[in-house]
Amino acid sequence: MDHTTSTPTTGTGEALRLEGVGKVYGTDENRVVALDDVSLSLPSGTFTAVMGPSGSGKSTLLHCAAGLDQPTTGRVHVAGALMSGTDETALTKFRRERIGFVFQQFNLLPMLTVLQNATLPQRLAGRKPDEAHAAAVLARVGLGDRLGHLPSELSGGQQQRVAIARALVAEPNIVFGDEPTGALDTRSARDVLTLLAESVRAYGQTVVMVTHDPVAASYADSVLFLADGRIVGELVAPTAESVAERMAHLGDMVARRRAATAV
Amino acid sequence: MFALALRSLRHRIGGFAASFLAMFLGATILMAFASMLDTAGGEGVDSTSKETLTTMGAVVGFWGLLLVVFAVSSTLTLSVRRRSAEIALLRNIGATPAQVRRLIVGETAVLAVVAAAVAIAPAMAAGRLLLELLGSTDQVASDVSYAFGPIALGMGMTITFAAATLAALLTARRAARMSATDALTAAAQDDGRISRKRVAVGVVFLLLAANLAAVTATVMKGEGSDAMQTAGQTSIWAGIGFAVLAPALIRTVAALVAGPLERRGPAGYLTAQNLRRHTGRLAAVIMPVVLFTAIGTGTLVMQAVENDAMAASGLVKTNEQKNIETLNFVVIGMIVAFAAIMLVNTLVAATASRRREFAQTRLAGATPRQILDVVLLEGVVLTVTGVVFGTLASLFTILPYSYARTGDVLPGTGAGIHLGIVAVAAVLTVATGYAAARQAMRTPAITAVA
Numbered sequence: 060m061d062h063t064t065s066t067p068t069t070g071t072g073e074a075l076r077l078e079g080v081g082k083v084y085g086t087d088e089n090r091v092v093a094l095d096d097v098s099l100s101l102p103s104g105t106f107t108a109v110m111g112p113s114g115s116g117k118s119t120l121l122h123c124a125a126g127l128d129q130p131t132t133g134r135v136h137v138a139g140a141l142m143s144g145t146d147e148t149a150l151t152k153f154r155r156e157r158i159g160f161v162f163q164q165f166n167l168l169p170m171l172t173v174l175q176n177a178t179l180p181q182r183l184a185g186r187k188p189d190e191a192h193a194a195a196v197l198a199r200v201g202l203g204d205r206l207g208h209l210p211s212e213l214s215g216g217q218q219q220r221v222a223i224a225r226a227l228v229a230e231p232n233i234v235f236g237d238e239p240t241g242a243l244d245t246r247s248a249r250d251v252l253t254l255l256a257e258s259v260r261a262y263g264q265t266v267v268m269v270t271h272d273p274v275a276a277s278y279a280d281s282v283l284f285l286a287d288g289r290i291v292g293e294l295v296a297p298t299a300e301s302v303a304e305r306m307a308h309l310g311d312m313v314a315r316r317r318a319a320t321a322v
Numbered sequence: 323m324f325a326l327a328l329r330s331l332r333h334r335i336g337g338f339a340a341s342f343l344a345m346f347l348g349a350t351i352l353m354a355f356a357s358m359l360d361t362a363g364g365e366g367v368d369s370t371s372k373e374t375l376t377t378m379g380a381v382v383g384f385w386g387l388l389l390v391v392f393a394v395s396s397t398l399t400l401s402v403r404r405r406s407a408e409i410a411l412l413r414n415i416g417a418t419p420a421q422v423r424r425l426i427v428g429e430t431a432v433l434a435v436v437a438a439a440v441a442i443a444p445a446m447a448a449g450r451l452l453l454e455l456l457g458s459t460d461q462v463a464s465d466v467s468y469a470f471g472p473i474a475l476g477m478g479m480t481i482t483f484a485a486a487t488l489a490a491l492l493t494a495r496r497a498a499r500m501s502a503t504d505a506l507t508a509a510a511q512d513d514g515r516i517s518r519k520r521v522a523v524g525v526v527f528l529l530l531a532a533n534l535a536a537v538t539a540t541v542m543k544g545e546g547s548d549a550m551q552t553a554g555q556t557s558i559w560a561g562i563g564f565a566v567l568a569p570a571l572i573r574t575v576a577a578l579v580a581g582p583l584e585r586r587g588p589a590g591y592l593t594a595q596n597l598r599r600h601t602g603r604l605a606a607v608i609m610p611v612v613l614f615t616a617i618g619t620g621t622l623v624m625q626a627v628e629n630d631a632m633a634a635s636g637l638v639k640t641n642e643q644k645n646i647e648t649l650n651f652v653v654i655g656m657i658v659a660f661a662a663i664m665l666v667n668t669l670v671a672a673t674a675s676r677r678r679e680f681a682q683t684r685l686a687g688a689t690p691r692q693i694l695d696v697v698l699l700e701g702v703v704l705t706v707t708g709v710v711f712g713t714l715a716s717l718f719t720i721l722p723y724s725y726a727r728t729g730d731v732l733p734g735t736g737a738g739i740h741l742g743i744v745a746v747a748a749v750l751t752v753a754t755g756y757a758a759a760r761q762a763m764r765t766p767a768i769t770a771v772a
Contacts, residue, residue: 127685151689162771166686167682169599170595176686183687184687
């Protein structure tokens with residue numbers, strides 16, 4: 060299987076759909092609109108980057124789409140299933156069945172070994188962990204000889220690869236990355252991005268990644284640009300240069316608009 | 323560094339709450355009892371009253387010092403561990419180990435002075451109550467008037483300050499010596515290995531207890547209630563011995579129960595890994611459980627044996643025997659209450675510092691219920707471990723005393739007292755851990771890891 064394009068492959072063919080998703084923080088006098096009526100649809104087997112100036116709402120978008128935060132309005136579907144339920148337990152169960160995460164700060168559990176970390180989501184879901192499969196995925200990310208190490212004994216890049224393996228082992232419908240290369244050096248960042256891209260191209264995984272780095276975004280199939288809580292553009296088959304140029308424009312535009320509203 | 327210590331205190335009052343509470347309570351107890359010495363020095367106090375008051379003041383001064391050192395060092399260890407990243411940062415930007423030490427000791431010293439000052443008013447009230455109690459049992463003449471003077475203030479301030487600073491020095495030595503990378507690795511790999519020096523200290527306390535137990539059973543045999551002089555303190559020494567060895571005890575328990583626990587669902591699995599790899603943190607919690615159980619059971623059962631023996635012989639208690647009984651009930655009651663508060667205090671601090679760990683586990687797919695199950699299961703393991711070793715320590719007092727007083731090694735009384743103490747320890751440990759964990763999970767997981 061080699062998905063170089065965004066052809067739908069599994070299930071409904073749609074990994075993520077947002078319908079009019081909005082998020083408002085604060086009370087009436089102090090309202091901050093972080094997300095303003097965002098709708099989007101991502102086919103499965105695609106690698107999408109989300110970019111925007113700071114304060115554009117890209118982290119909020121990711122958190123709402125991933126069930127880590129509840130949108131104020133609108134609906135989120137993951138692989139055709141509506142994310143519902145208002146309590147934490149229901150959301151957790153929804154997440155662990157369908158969603159994988161890769162965070163900037165890795166968020167591996169310090170007292171668990173590499174292999175234990177990778178199988179933890181399965182254990183928490185009450186399933187018998189498939190250690191052979193987990194070991195195979197860890198070998199794929201280049202950590203086959205580190206299964207018994209603790210996270211503190213690994214470099215940042217290696218820890219992030221453990222986190223990617225953990226996300227992939229559960230074979231979720233979609234993997235969300237929140238600045239997954241934000242805490243890494245250039246070489247480790249490249250390894251991590253290559254792994255994410257490979258999971259899409261070779262294994263049909265769906266990946267959505269928030270980043271501020273044009274080089275990181277260039278690994279994706281397409282880039283969504285966010286400004287002031289709204290999607291303001293898309294770039295298919297991005298290069299680092301084209302993304303950087305677009306971001307510069309976006310930055311100018313937002314600065315102008317903010318200056319205008321401030322007057 | 324002292325200026326930095328003051329800023330650090332102002333900035334992070336919450337993080338110091340546990341240590342502050344330990345110092346405040348310690349200072350209150352110390353000053354309340356030390357004021358008995360002031361009262362004894364008043365005009366027209368008869369010699370019997372004087373003797374009673376002096377014994378009260380002197381005995382508690384010593385135990386108070388020991389307890390405050392213990393309580394403050396356990397809370398400080400937790401708060402310093404929580405700040406290991408900040409300390410590593412300070413080291414990285416060029417702070418020498420000596421400067422880090424001064425920062426931690428400076429913070430603690432300021433805290434101790436404030437805690438002792440705040441403790442003055444409650445200590446006066448507690449001292450007044452204590453005098454009334456002694457008056458109502460006729461151990462002190464009812465016309466003796468209460469005094470809170472230089473001895474109470476001096477002892478309270480000096481001992482609180484000395485104990486807190488000593489505890490800070492012990493904690494800071496460890497934190498300051500570590501290199502930046504070691505500090506981070508140590509936080510993750512806290513498997514409870516303890517230094518040979520610490521093992522030696524623990525063993526010395528246990529040997530001391532064993533020696534006193536032997537003296538009680540041989541030299542003091544047939545000496546009546548005088549045997550309390552050696553028997554009473556034995557469980558305290560043994561309790562301290564086990565508390566010092568706590569990380570090693572948890573390691574042993576982990577080796578025994580982690581395997582079976584691991585196969586009992588997600589909560590059992592996580593509890594097993596915590597037992598194996600967060601040994602130091604868990605040890606900080608069992609210390610007060612051990613002390614609470616050891617001192618509470620040891621002293622109260624000993625007094626129960628004594629009361630039975632007195633009743634059997636048909637004798638009336640002398641003033642001195644009454645003093646000892648009051649000492650046992652009031653003083654030990656205070657020490658036990660102190661240990662109970664320390665237990666809650668330590669547990670709250672330990673759980674609050676796991677906010678990030680809980681959040682990370684939730685992000686990996688754990689429901690809040692599963693986290694609470696882990697906390698409950700851990701609480702059970704901690705209670706059982708603490709209670710078993712605390713009970714063992716209490717036997718150092720109970721068995722020799724029973725033998726010396728009645729000729730039987732096993733006392734004919736005390737099962738109810740023991741059960742009551744165990745129940746209190748269990749409820750405190752499990753309920754506090756549960757409530758603190760619920761509190762720690764109020765923040766959304768994604769915010770708590772940031």
